[in-house]
Amino acid sequence: MDxxxxxxxxxxxxxCSKASIEDVYAALVMGNGAxxxxxxxxxxxxxxxxxxxxxxxxxxxxxxxxxxxxMRMPGGLPFPTMLGGLPxxxxxxxxxxxxxxxxxxxxxxxxxxxxxTAGGGEIYACKLAMDMFKLTKEDLHEEVSDVITxxxxxxxxxxxxxxxxxx
Amino acid sequence: xxxxxIAGVEVNVNDEGYMEDASQWTKEIASEIAKEEGVELTDxxxxxxxxxxxxxxxxxxxTIRGIGKxxxxxxxxxxxxxxxxxxxxxxxxxxxxxPTSCI
Numbered sequence: 001m002d003x004x005x006x007x008x009x010x011x012x013x014x015x016c017s018k019a020s021i022e023d024v025y026a027a028l029v030m031g032n033g034a035x036x037x038x039x040x041x042x043x044x045x046x047x048x049x050x051x052x053x054x055x056x057x058x059x060x061x062x063x064x065x066x067x068x069x070x071m072r073m074p075g076g077l078p079f080p081t082m083l084g085g086l087p088x089x090x091x092x093x094x095x096x097x098x099x100x101x102x103x104x105x106x107x108x109x110x111x112x113x114x115x116x117t118a119g120g121g122e123i124y125a126c127k128l129a130m131d132m133f134k135l136t137k138e139d140l141h142e143e144v145s146d147v148i149t150x151x152x153x154x155x156x157x158x159x160x161x162x163x164x165x166x167x
Numbered sequence: 168x169x170x171x172x173i174a175g176v177e178v179n180v181n182d183e184g185y186m187e188d189a190s191q192w193t194k195e196i197a198s199e200i201a202k203e204e205g206v207e208l209t210d211x212x213x214x215x216x217x218x219x220x221x222x223x224x225x226x227x228x229x230t231i232r233g234i235g236k237x238x239x240x241x242x243x244x245x246x247x248x249x250x251x252x253x254x255x256x257x258x259x260x261x262x263x264x265x266p267t268s269c270i
Contacts, residue, residue: 029269029270032231032270033269033270036231036252036253036254037252037255038250038251038252105228105230105232105233105270106270107232107270111232114242115231115232115235115242118235118241118242118243118245118246119231119242119243119246119253120246
């Protein structure tokens with residue numbers, strides 16, 4: 001039997017369409033991890049994911065305290081949904097989560113983007129979503145290289161050993 | 168574990184070529200491993216290597232963010248000095264274990 005040839009991952013495109021801390025960081029950690037391995041990396045932010053590259057919102061991301069079955073109280077007890085809906089609770093929980101991440105040396109979003117581009121990774125915004133949310137390039141962080149269409153994105157997918165991941 | 172002769176010295180290395188005993192490390196060994204990794208070491212490289220070995224001997228973890236804030240190099244310069252997979256390369260050349268960090 002012929003030995004199967006393994007093709008290593010050479011290029012990865014990560015698409016982030018949500019604004020919650022966990023969704024954005026999943027894309028950032030995977031993207032940065034790929035850059036660290038010397039893999040060509042492109043991150044594409046669309047829909048609510050644009051919050052992660054918009055200067056005003058990027059460092060104030062929230063996690064959902066309602067409708068999130070994984071949410072726990074400190075100590076591990078279940079987090080009552082009614083409590084999660086009270087004003088200020090989501091902001092408080094999110095701030096606490098960001099603080100805990102910082103303690104683990106996980107950078108804030110803006111610094112994470114800089115780390116990714118320092119290693120040669122590229123950050124893109126979705127044109128259609130930008131139009132929808134009435135955002136301009138000036139609203140976005142400096143590390144965003146361009147606002148592109150879906151067609152542009154697919155053109156970047158050429159080459160053997162390329163993968164697209166939608167987070 | 169196996170024994171490999173690097174720069175004329177017998178050292179213990181693991182399957183991936185990482186040295187298992189940091190005390191066996193010398194600058195000559197570093198240059199030899201660097202050559203295999205396609206890196207020609209300069210004084211700047213050795214400054215980073217010193218920082219990395221210092222961190223490991225102090226029992227601390229390594230991240231690219233940490234190296235970028237070390238004052239020795241910033242993240243961009245670090246990527247330029249050890250192109251490709253910088254954290255893996257610098258630890259291999261520095262004779263310390265392969266990093267386990269995800270960030």
